[in-house]
Amino acid sequence: MDQNNVTGNRGEIHDGLFNSHTGFLIDLACDAGRYAVVRHYEHLDPARITDAPLSCPSCKAANSTDPAAPPHRGRAALEHAKAVLARADQRGYPPPLDDEGLRLAFEALGVDHPPASTLYPLIREHLTDMLTDRALSVPNGVPSVLVEYTRYTGGTLQAPVGVGDRLMHDGIASGNWSRVRVDAIEDTPDGVVVTVTEKDWPHPRKWTGPDITRWFLKLDRAPINS
Structure with a gap:
């Protein structure tokens, strides 16, 4: 989450809290709510972002180093x-x-x-x-294969594939939205090969790295402690 000072509708300077990927204004450090800065159904005007010091008393208190100050x-x-x-x-x-x-x-x-x-x-x-x-996050040494990943609150990026990941076939063209689990990623003389197991299908299937990138989306990373 990103923080930037923003000018409110009444001219006060708030501590704004932003989506770290999209830059969308989520809320303020005070309890005034984001609509103290933007109107309903409006996007934040970039000109509202400022280097001016905080003037909202609640936002200033939230950023205080005083142990008795309210939590941010x-x-x-x-x-x-x-x-x-x-x-x-x-x-x-x-x-x-x-x-x-x-x-x-x-x-x-x-x-x-x-x-x-x-x-x-x-x-x-x-x-x-x-x-x-x-x-x-994938372990060091895993051959690099990147697929599209959609963040929980929106926005996409390219994420590496790791063993244990769940991927979904991009079915926009084919209608095939099957999910698979990554079992292995190997460097071979012919390039990277990714072995996956499909749900309700007993036999593993091998895909080239470029085909994985082209045809699959990343759903989630295997649990960290797995």
Whole structure:
């Protein structure tokens, strides 16, 4: 999550919290909400981003080094996000597309109820950053094969494929949206070969690295501790 000072509708300077990939304004460090800076259904005017010092008292307090100061909303949301991801991981599934695991984790932690519900957009953005870091993480020495990965709150990037990853066949042209699990990635004299197992199909199938890049999307990274 990125932070930039932004000018509010009344001229006050807030601590703005942004999507680290798209640059979209999510919320403010105070509890005024993002609509103190943008109107409903409007995008942030880049001219609103400023180097001017904070003037919003709540945003200034949130950034204070005083131990008695109220917790920064972004940092409080990060702690919730860590707890949500840990609970989702306990289900034994890679969590980025395990919506049920995330839902149960949010529910168990009570973050869908006040006051934590006011942090929900920030919690989701922190989850997005952590899941993106996980999607981009593969062990050293794994042959490089890149596929498209869609972040939890939007935006796409190229992510490396690792053993244990779940991929989905890009079925826009073929209608085939089958999911596979990556079993091996090997360098061969003819190039990189990726071995995958398809659901309900007992025999592994081998794809060249370029074909994996062309035909597959990355769903999620294998659990870190696997």
